Amino acid sequence: MREWGDLNHKRAEAFMAMLAERPSNVVASDEKSFSLIKRCRYVVSGESSIISEAIHLGSVTFFLDTYAEQPHYVYREYAGLTYTQGHEIADAIRKIERGEFRYPVARYADLAD
Numbered sequence: 001m002r003e004w005g006d007l008n009h010k011r012a013e014a015f016m017a018m019l020a021e022r023p024s025n026v027v028a029s030d031e032k033s034f035s036l037i038k039r040c041r042y043v044v045s046g047e048s049s050i051i052s053e054a055i056h057l058g059s060v061t062f063f064l065d066t067y068a069e070q071p072h073y074v075y076r077e078y079a080g081l082t083y084t085q086g087h088e089i090a091d092a093i094r095k096i097e098r099g100e101f102r103y104p105v106a107r108y109a110d111l112a113d
Contacts, residue, residue, distance in 0.1 A: 044089055047073055051081075056112035060096065060103045062089045078111070080104055 019028050029036060033050055034057075037043055043054035043061040047070075054061040063075040063082045076082050080103075083089045095101035 042093055047075070051075055052111040055105065055108050062092065064089065078108055081108060
């Protein structure tokens with residue numbers, strides 16, 4: 001199995017297999033998180049402190065909540081931050097790019113302290 005950062009288990013292997021069919025603008029990287037965040041306008045992450053850190057660094061950030069079995073994640077309390085499907089995040093990004101939606105960063109200010 002391929003080692004990729006801290007992800008060294010079957011779930012990571014399945015995720016990497018799905019990335020084989022990714023769009024050309026999606027890149028798999030083992031670069032340090034903060035280095036990536038500084039270069040990217042948009043950040044999508046699972047349950048991680050990277051969510052609040054990316055907001056603090058000024059990125060438009062989304063929580064991809066694939067943790068239905070977990071009863072509570074603080075990010076679920078913030079409207080517009082949490083999505084359960086990748087296509088929902090893609091739709092939100094398209095709306096931002098077209099000027100139809102303004103990312104409510106002020107709503108998430110207490111996460112970015």
